[in-house]
Amino acid sequence: MQDRTNTELLALAHAGDETAWQEIVRRHVRLVWAVPRSHRLGPEDAADVCQTTWLALAENLTRIRRPERLGAWLVTTARHESLTVLRLRGREAPAELWPPPDHAPTPEDAVLADEADARLWRAYATLGDRCREILRLAAFAPELSFTQVAEAVGLPVNSLGPTRSRCLAALRRRIGVEVAR
Numbered sequence: 001m002q003d004r005t006n007t008e009l010l011a012l013a014h015a016g017d018e019t020a021w022q023e024i025v026r027r028h029v030r031l032v033w034a035v036p037r038s039h040r041l042g043p044e045d046a047a048d049v050c051q052t053t054w055l056a057l058a059e060n061l062t063r064i065r066r067p068e069r070l071g072a073w074l075v076t077t078a079r080h081e082s083l084t085v086l087r088l089r090g091r092e093a094p095a096e097l098w099p100p101p102d103h104a105p106t107p108e109d110a111v112l113a114d115e116a117d118a119r120l121w122r123a124y125a126t127l128g129d130r131c132r133e134i135l136r137l138a139a140f141a142p143e144l145s146f147t148q149v150a151e152a153v154g155l156p157v158n159s160l161g162p163t164r165s166r167c168l169a170a171l172r173r174r175i176g177v178e179v180a181r
Contacts, residue, residue: 034141131167
């Protein structure tokens with residue numbers, strides 16, 4: 001099954017071939033898992049997003065217009081589901097179950113870390129969508145191969161490295177602008 005194309009695998013899976021379905025999952029499971037984790041969802045929510053994404057694929061096996069871009073379809077579906085979970089979770093107020101540990105950072109450390117984090121996220125927010133997606137996958141799913149990341153963001157594999165370098169350079173410049181303010 002490893003030598004089959006996505007088009008062939010989707011057709012076989014639609015016909016009920018469980019081996020084809022398993023090959024689709026094997027090829028893309030890490031990619032699908034990386035999306036909710038890159039949105040900072042916890043393990044339980046990430047697992048729910050993954051399950052929903054695979055269910056959506058099972059329900060739409062014959063409706064995938066470009067099977068050669070199946071990875072991108074899965075990433076888009078997982079991203080939409082992740083955003084839905086985030087929107088719903090935003091309405092929940094977490095309860096503190098345990099007191100903070102005694103070795104908690106000092107208030108000064110917390111303020112400095114918060115300021116640095118805020119600068120980073122403000123600079124990150126000014127990047128384009130593609131750069132944000134590349135950097136999000138690099139930060140939250142480092143186990144993904146270049147091929148998987150390139151497929152997820154819709155770039156040729158040989159363009160990913162230079163594009164990622166340009167994105168990091170732009171982020172560094174923008175953080176520098178934030179520090180200068």
